[in-house]
Structure formats: structure tokens, C-alpha cells
Amino acid sequence: MPILANPLCCQGWKCCIVSALHFPHSLANLAKSIIRGFRFKEQTKEKGIGMIIFVSGTDTDCGKTFVASHLCLAFKRLGVKVGYQKWVSTGNKDFSDDARMVYRLLGREDFPLPGSLETPYCFSIPASPHLAAEKDQAIIELDTLKKATLDLKKQLEVLIIEGAGGLLVPITRDVLLAQFVKEMDIPVLLVARAGVGTINHTLLSLNYIKQEGLKFKGLIMNEQEPTDPKIFMDNLKIIEQFSGISPLCKIHFSSSIDNSPLDEVIVAARKLLNES
Ligand SMILES: Nc1ncnc2c1ncn2[C@@H]1O[C@H](COP(=O)(O)OP(=O)(O)OP(=O)(O)O)[C@@H](O)[C@H]1O
Numbered sequence: 001m002p003i004l005a006n007p008l009c010c011q012g013w014k015c016c017i018v019s020a021l022h023f024p025h026s027l028a029n030l031a032k033s034i035i036r037g038f039r040f041k042e043q044t045k046e047k048g049i050g051m052i053i054f055v056s057g058t059d060t061d062c063g064k065t066f067v068a069s070h071l072c073l074a075f076k077r078l079g080v081k082v083g084y085q086k087w088v089s090t091g092n093k094d095f096s097d098d099a100r101m102v103y104r105l106l107g108r109e110d111f112p113l114p115g116s117l118e119t120p121y122c123f124s125i126p127a128s129p130h131l132a133a134e135k136d137q138a139i140i141e142l143d144t145l146k147k148a149t150l151d152l153k154k155q156l157e158v159l160i161i162e163g164a165g166g167l168l169v170p171i172t173r174d175v176l177l178a179q180f181v182k183e184m185d186i187p188v189l190l191v192a193r194a195g196v197g198t199i200n201h202t203l204l205s206l207n208y209i210k211q212e213g214l215k216f217k218g219l220i221m222n223e224q225e226p227t228d229p230k231i232f233m234d235n236l237k238i239i240e241q242f243s244g245i246s247p248l249c250k251i252h253f254s255s256s257i258d259n260s261p262l263d264e265v266i267v268a269a270r271k272l273l274n275e276s
């Protein structure tokens with residue numbers, strides 16, 4: 001959805017047009033955003049590119065990196081050439097902690113540097129991308145992210161991109177991650193917590209995905225901290241009842257993390273490959 005339109009507005013495109021009429025510069029942004037999205041779709045089609053998955057979550061710390069690492073391990077085990085990308089990493093200027101975690105699990109020591117295709121932007125303060133960029137006096141260029149994704153994808157069969165926080169986190173002051181992901185036509189895989197608080201966060205996120213017409217790859221319920229199994233199971237049930245979505249897999253809390261993919265994530269990776 002183009003810049004300046006209220007992402008939560010049920011009027012969608014009407015809202016964009018109205019704001020464009022009132023703010024002429026937003027008309028230019030609207031046009032730019034449409035052209036960017038169109039070019040991205042054309043480029044991915046022309047190059048016969050495989051699968052890109054945007055791993056988002058219901059919140060920060062819900063386990064996106066944990067799930068993305070295991071997905072990478074699972075795809076690797078299935079013989080698929082897989083890669084990981086973190087568009088904007090916040091909390092460390094010299095490297096992306098998340099990319100390090102994924103690479104470590106993959107047994108790789110060639111951690112990507114800031115400015116690389118894998119980690120285009122890394123900023124010091126652990127905050128939302130828009131603010132972390134400003135604090136480091138940097139500008140996040142969406143075209144740079146788009147190009148990094150296309151260039152990296154050319155080398156791979158599956159590219160896993162990790163967001164920052166949840167879907168409605170601003171990537172710049174004008175654009176939410178979900179708006180950019182929609183513009184790029186990349187499907188979302190939603191990671192949700194297992195425990196108390198997840199029902200509301202998960203139903204809100206799924207509702208947003210549906211209302212805004214984002215492509216959707218599935219839901220993964222992740223026990224990122226030990227959770228009462230009765231609560232975990234009932235959360236699954238109630239989320240399914242109200243959203244009609246049953247998870248691709250559920251991941252239990254792992255007290256030790258090693259570099260073998262979890263069986264349930266291999267099953268999820270197979271499902272993702274089969275439906276692509
Ligand atoms: N299933 C799990 N079992 C054990 N620990 C887990 C599990 N899932 C996540 N964790 C742990 O929970 C913490 C948060 O997970 P993670 O870093 O993957 O979250 P995130 O959503 O990527 O956060 P951010 O928004 O900062 O990128 C980490 O310490 C991670 O190792």
C-alpha cells in the first residue's frame with residue numbers, strides 16, 4: 001500500500017487517492033510505489049526465480065530468527081540452496097546478531113557484513129528500523145533493499161527474509177514493513193508465540209494479512225519460552241477456530257539448540273516446497 005495511506009484504513013485505495021489529492025507529493029509516492037512493485041514482479045518473473053519467504057512475527061522476540069534458522073537448516077537438509085537475509089538489523093552496528101545466529105547454526109563462519117546483500121543495513125540501537133537508522137544518521141533506501149533481495153535471490157533456490165518485530169513496524173518513517181512486503185509481492189510466514197498473549201496478537205496479524213491482501217505462506221506456533229501445554233493446545237485451537245488457519249507446524253521449547261533441523265520444521269519446509 002502506498003505511502004501516506006493509513007494502513008489500517010478499511011477504505012484502502014480510496015484512502016490513498018484522497019490523500020494523494022490533498023498532498024500532491026503523495027501522488028508521486030503512490031506512482032513510485034506502483035512502479036517499484038510492478039518492476040519487482042516483472043524482474044522476478046523474467047529470471048525464473050524460485051521462492052522468497054518473508055518471516056514475520058506477532059512481535060519482537062517471538063522466535064523469528066529461531067524459526068528462520070531451522071527453516072534454513074531444513075531446506076539445506078532437503079537439498080535446497082537456501083539463503084537468509086535480514087533487511088534491517090538493529091542493536092549492533094558492526095553485524096546483524098540475527099544473521100550471526102542463522103549462520104552459526106548453518107555451521108558457517110563467513111558472517112555477512114553491514115552493506116552486504118544478506119545484511120544491507122545494521123544500526124546501533126535496539127529499536128524500530130526507522131528510528132535506529134535516524135540515530136545512526138542513515139537513510140534506509142527501499143530500492144537498495146529491493147535490489148539486494150533480487151541479487152541475492154539469483155544465487156539461490158529459496159531466500160528467507162527476516163523482518164524486524166511484527167508486520168506493522170515502520171521500515172522508514174513513511175512505510176510499514178507490511179506495505180513494503182506487499183509492494184514486493186513476497187508471501188509472509190507468520191511466527192507466533194505459544195503462550196498467553198498470543199491469541200490477540202496472532203488473530204490481529206492474520207486479520208491484517210487477510211484484509212490487506214498480503215500473500216500468505218502459513219503460520220508457525222513457536223514455544224519460545226516454556227509454556228503450559230494446556231494453554232499452548234487451547235491457543236492453537238482458538239486461533240484456528242477464529243481464523244480458519246491451522247499452523248504449518250508447532251515448535252516446542254528446545255532447551256539446547258544445535259545445528260540439526262527440528263523434525264517438525266522439516267515437515268513444514270516440505271509443505272512449503274510442495275505448494276510453491
Ligand atoms: N522454540 C524455542 N526454544 C528455545 N528458545 C527459543 C525458541 N524460540 C525462540 N527462542 C529463544 O527466544 C529468544 C528470542 O527469539 P528470536 O531471537 O528468534 O526472536 P525474534 O523474533 O527473531 O526477535 P527480533 O524481533 O529481535 O528479531 C532467543 O533467545 C531464542 O533463542
Ligand SMILES: C[C@H](N)[C@H](N)CCCCCC(=O)O
Pocket residue numbers: 060061089090091125126127128129164165166168169
Ligand atoms: C530491537 C528488536 N529486537 C527488533 N530488532 C526491532 C523491533 C522493533 C519493534 C517496534 C515496535 O513494534 O514497537
Ligand SMILES: [Mg+2]
Pocket residue numbers: 064065066098162
Ligand atoms: Mg530476530
